[in-house]
Amino acid sequence: MITELNCRILENRPLGPDCFQLLLEAEQEIEIRAGQFVKVAVPGFSLRRPISVTDVEDGVIRLTCQIAGKGTAALAAKRNGSLSVLAPLGNGFTLPEEGSELLAVGGGIGTAPLIGLIREAVKRNCRVSAVFGFRTPQQALFREELSALPLRSFYAFESEGENVITLLRREGYENIPFAACGPVSMMEAVDEIMQADGEFSAECRMGCGFGACMGCSVETRSGMKRICKDGPVFRRGELLWKTLR
Ligand SMILES: Cc1cc2nc3c(=O)[nH]c(=O)nc-3n(C[C@H](O)[C@H](O)[C@H](O)COP(=O)(O)OP(=O)(O)OC[C@H]3O[C@@H](n4cnc5c(N)ncnc54)[C@H](O)[C@@H]3O)c2cc1C
Numbered sequence: 601m602i603t604e605l606n607c608r609i610l611e612n613r614p615l616g617p618d619c620f621q622l623l624l625e626a627e628q629e630i631e632i633r634a635g636q637f638v639k640v641a642v643p644g645f646s647l648r649r650p651i652s653v654t655d656v657e658d659g660v661i662r663l664t665c666q667i668a669g670k671g672t673a674a675l676a677a678k679r680n681g682s683l684s685v686l687a688p689l690g691n692g693f694t695l696p697e698e699g700s701e702l703l704a705v706g707g708g709i710g711t712a713p714l715i716g717l718i719r720e721a722v723k724r725n726c727r728v729s730a731v732f733g734f735r736t737p738q739q740a741l742f743r744e745e746l747s748a749l750p751l752r753s754f755y756a757f758e759s760e761g762e763n764v765i766t767l768l769r770r771e772g773y774e775n776i777p778f779a780a781c782g783p784v785s786m787m788e789a790v791d792e793i794m795q796a797d798g799e800f801s802a803e804c805r806m807g808c809g810f811g812a813c814m815g816c817s818v819e820t821r822s823g824m825k826r827i828c829k830d831g832p833v834f835r836r837g838e839l840l841w842k843t844l845r
């Protein structure tokens with residue numbers, strides 16, 4: 601059930617040049633699945649900002665945010681007190697079966713919603729590979745965290761002439777079931793080269809965030825869909841990239 605939670609800020613710390621991590625303690629425990637998102641009320645702004653849940657551990661909700669405009673800049677500056685959060689929103693990723701294989705492909709801040717999925721897959725004894733791309737090594741997220749987990753992680757940096765596509769090809773990963781999130785151009789390229797089943801997490805400007813306003817409706821191969829409620833995670837083959845560009 602979608603709930604408005606009053607969350608205490610336990611930590612708000614910078615991660616690299618334009619990103620920050622928020623740890624929020626909710627007043628009540630709620631179940632949030634990997635790939636679902638929340639809408640955070642930023643003091644001084646009328647519209648809540650949609651942010652994916654990086655993961656939830658012992659009731660603490662972790663959000664990883666990039667400063668994209670005034671709202672996220674205000675959130676970065678809010679170091680203590682509490683925030684109103686609407687959660688859980690959206691459908692989330694399909695969790696891999698025990699002992700199966702999972703490839704997580706992420707670009708930039710799109711790596712954030714994949715962390716909960718990766719952690720869940722590791723718990724399920726899956727063979728997990730993560731292929732993450734960023735512009736520069738300074739912008740890389742989750743590097744230490746992934747290196748401490750039993751999985752194979754690869755980082756591609758545009759500044760070094762590499763991207764997730766060249767890495768996926770080099771490692772021969774085209775046949776592994778995957779979950780991907782990142783810029784539309786990256787997801788489109790992933791869609792072109794992969795031969796296995798997969799899921800994509802999409803993004804767009806949102807109004808309500810829970811299916812009421814139709815503001816996030818996009819045309820898909822199976823008709824009009826609301827990204828906030830029918831997504832943000834869609835099965836491979838459902839999204840029409842041209843409507844998201
Ligand atoms: C399902 C979903 C999950 C997301 N997960 C994350 C995440 O984990 N980390 C993160 O840093 N960002 C995430 N975003 C993007 C984030 O919502 C925007 O960067 C943020 O809302 C920008 O707000 P702003 O006030 O700083 O920017 P402004 O440009 O000033 O915002 C103006 C308005 O446009 C909306 N808006 C602007 N850019 C976006 C965008 N890319 N997506 C949706 N709405 C936007 C804002 O919410 C606001 O209502 C996610 C977006 C969606 C839809």
Ligand code: FES
Binds near residue numbers: 811
């Ligand atoms: S944002 Fe209102 S229906 Fe999706």
